[in-house]
Amino acid sequence: MTQTARGGVETSTGAASQPPTFESIDPRTGEVVDRHPVHDAAAVREAVHAARKAQSWWAELGFSGRKQRLDSWRKLLARRFDELAGRICSETGKPLDDAKLELVLVIDHLHWAADNAEKVLRRRKVPSGVLMAHQTATVEYLPLGVVGVIGPWNYPAFTPMGSIGHALAAGNAVVFKPSELTPGVGEWLARSFAEVVPEHPVFQVVTGFGETGAALCASGVDKIAFTGSTATGKRVMAACAETLTPVLVECGGKDALIVDADADLAAAADAAVWGAMSNAGQTCIGVERVYVVDSVADRFEEMIAERAAKLRPGGEPNAHLGPITMPSQVDVIRRHVDDALDRGGRALVGGRDSVRPPFVEPVVLTDVPEDSEAVTDETFGPVIVLRRVRDVDEGVELANDSRYGLGATVFSRARGLELARRLRTGMVAVNSVISFAAVPALPFGGVGDSGFGRIHGADGLREFTRAQSVTRTxxxxxxxxxxxxxxxxxxxxxxxxxxxxxxx
Structure with a gap:
């Protein structure tokens, strides 16, 4: 039986040592991109065992030695930029420019991690205090060992590299399980790394489905970094609890954008549409809710509708939006739109007929009840819900009334920073959208059902280390x-x- 990555595996009829395989599919055309092995628990344990040996060598290179190798990898990625961008397009279906933007961020963040690891993690003196003045006190951050990374499909290079690059810079080995929808991107990254670090398997990839990810959780790694849905994140945590394996969990969001009465409406509308519709809405920090002050709501709605109505999905490289990469997500998007309209919501742009698998045209909704699925649950599609509020204080209250707390956006000339501090989220962009993800020095992560732990920045480096305190008389x-x-x-x-x- 032969099935795709979206359905199952092909069982090998050859030698017993050959694992079963599965196909990765181009969601734009349904064509097979490549075939990949389904790694079982034994194969995963073997990879972790090899990584354990490799990690000792990698750690002994020191910060300068690792930086030299990571810089070489970064330069290789820059030279072969178009090759990897093409692989991302073929497995996700996203427009070529979106794939290129993703890789620009990969390269910039990798540079930051390699360049700052020593400064952030090296041994440093701390005050001993009056009572312990006879002691010299130091703290340093040592590598954990082997880090397991379980990555998503929507940003198959940028998101997992936030863990992979920082874990490597900190001195760890990495075993990466990419999404079954984008295994080729993960394999490409590992092969390219091996070109600059050929001596030992410091960075390896295992491919497969949920069972492979579960095997990685139980394989004896020193930490798991997971990105995906909240439901799957809870299963990862439960599996890791069996061995007290620490986890970093970056899950979904229901990010809100707040528009104050004094906001630059044109900039806010442009940001809202980009934040909601780019990557076909398949962005964990994408804008899904907008709360706009009533006094400027009429004009703002017109601007949103005008911009969203111009966007067209398609399979060509220069399309505004690509397909919905995971077929089952189409049903979620359809259900949210139907529920919103059935409960009295209005569609300013698009509607029920906008869902045309594998594509979804932009949908802009208003007058949707706050307990509708389109407001409470992650839609992960090119759908945005607008709501009028009496003032920004009500907007903040409604934005915080969510079990998620990943990112948020505020457009306000006078009160932007004040409003940002009141939002229960890990990140906020003021008068821009998603900009925090592009700043390598800023930590990235959420609260509540959006998960915990941080990637990127100094916090992201320390996430893959163990602090060791030392006193010396x-x-x-x-x-x-x-x-x-x-x-x-x-x-x-x-x-x-x-x-x-x-x-x-």
Missing amino acids: RYRMPLNPMSFGRSKGTVRRLVRLMRLIRGR
């Missing part, structure tokens, strides 16, 4: 309370000293 103290040989008056003198210097 410089000289003997006249009062040593940490000994059974202490005098009877030692603790009494220590208490007196503490009251003198800390009791005021």
Whole structure:
């Protein structure tokens, strides 16, 4: 039986040592892109075992040695930019420019991780305090060992590289399980890395379905970095709990954009449409809800509708929107649109007939109840819901009334930073959209059902390390309370000293 990555596997009839395979499919055409092995638990354990040996060598290279190799990889990615962009297009169906934008971010973030790892993670002195003045105190961040990365399909290079690049820069080996929809992107990344690091399997890829990901969770890795749905994230956490394997979980979002009365409406409308519709809405930090102050809502709705109505999906490289990469997501999008309209919502652009698998045309909805699925659940398609609010304070309240808390956007000339601090999210863009994801030094991650832990920036480097604190005695103290040989008056003198210097 032969089935695709969206349905199953092909069982090999050859030698017993050959694993079954599955096909990756171009969602634009249904054509087979490539065939990949389904790695079972034994194969995953073998990869982790090899990575364990490789990691010792990689860590011994030190920061400068790893930086040299990672810089070589970055340059290779830049030279073969078009090749990888083409692979991304063929497995996701996204327009070529979207794939290129993704790779620009990959290269920039990889440069930052390699360039800053030593500064962030190296041993540094910290104050010992008055009572422990005879001690030298240091802290440094050491690699965990082997990091397992489970990646998504919507940004199959940029998102997992936020973990892979930082984990490698910190001195870890990596075993990466890409989405079954985009295995070729993961394999391309691993092969290209092996060209600049041929000595040991520092970065490996295992391919397959959920069982392969579960095997990686149980394989003895030192941490799992997962990106995907909240439901799958909970299963990953449950699997990792069996072995107390720490996890970084980056799940979905229901990101809101707030438009104040003094906002630049043209810029806000442009940002809202891009944030909601780019990558066909298949962006965890994409705009799905908009709360606009009533006094400017009429004009803003006109601007949104005008811009969204011009966008057309298609399979050609220069289309505005590509297909919905995961076929089952089409049903979710259709259900959310139907529920919104059935419950009194109005479509300013598009509607029920906009869902034409594998493509979905832009849909702009308004007057949708706040308890509708289109407002409460992640749609992950080119659908945006507008709601009028009396003021931005109501907008903040409604934006925070969500179990998700990944990103958000605020357009306001006078109160942008103030409103940003009140939003219960991991990231906020003020007078722009999704810009925080493009700044390599900023941590990326959410709260609530959007997950926990951070990639990118200094926080992202430390996420793949263990802090080690060390004290070293410089000289003997006249009062040593940490000994059974202490005098009877030692603790009494220590208490007196503490009251003198800390009791005021």
